[in-house]
Amino acid sequence: MAAILRSSDIDAAAGSVVHIERIVQQIRQAWPDVEIVLRGDSGFCREYLMRWCESNRVQFLFGLPKNKRLLRILAKEMHEAKELFGQTQKLARVFKDFGYRTQKSWSRSRRVVGKAEHIQG
Numbered sequence: 001m002a003a004i005l006r007s008s009d010i011d012a013a014a015g016s017v018v019h020i021e022r023i024v025q026q027i028r029q030a031w032p033d034v035e036i037v038l039r040g041d042s043g044f045c046r047e048y049l050m051r052w053c054e055s056n057r058v059q060f061l062f063g064l065p066k067n068k069r070l071l072r073i074l075a076k077e078m079h080e081a082k083e084l085f086g087q088t089q090k091l092a093r094v095f096k097d098f099g100y101r102t103q104k105s106w107s108r109s110r111r112v113v114g115k116a117e118h119i120q121g
Contacts, residue, residue, distance in 0.1 A: 012043025077116035085118040092118045
């Protein structure tokens with residue numbers, strides 16, 4: 001719906017709301033009742049973008065960068081994935097659904113699905 005060439009020295013999500021808003025308006029003009037889901041990597045996991053989506057009936061699915069808190073929350077699942085890999089020698093994934101709020105940047109708790117994964121090597 002949009003391709004924007006930008007320099008690599010700015011935040012990945014900078015200016016994205018303007019473009020997303022334009023695209024969402026165009027979609028809603030054609031299909032007023034359609035459910036819209038915005039998917040982005042961790043570069044788009046920004047409070048202002050999540051808040052915009054929540055205020056405009058846009059579902060979102062953004063990646064989260066790893067951090068020490070998330071690794072602690074997923075420690076049991078990480079161990080379980082390692083054990084599964086040990087039994088099967090095949091890629092093992094274990095998921096956990098939980099409420100999470102950053103210590104500084106998010107205004108509220110949001111649903112997070114964490115993925116614990118163990119692969120060979």
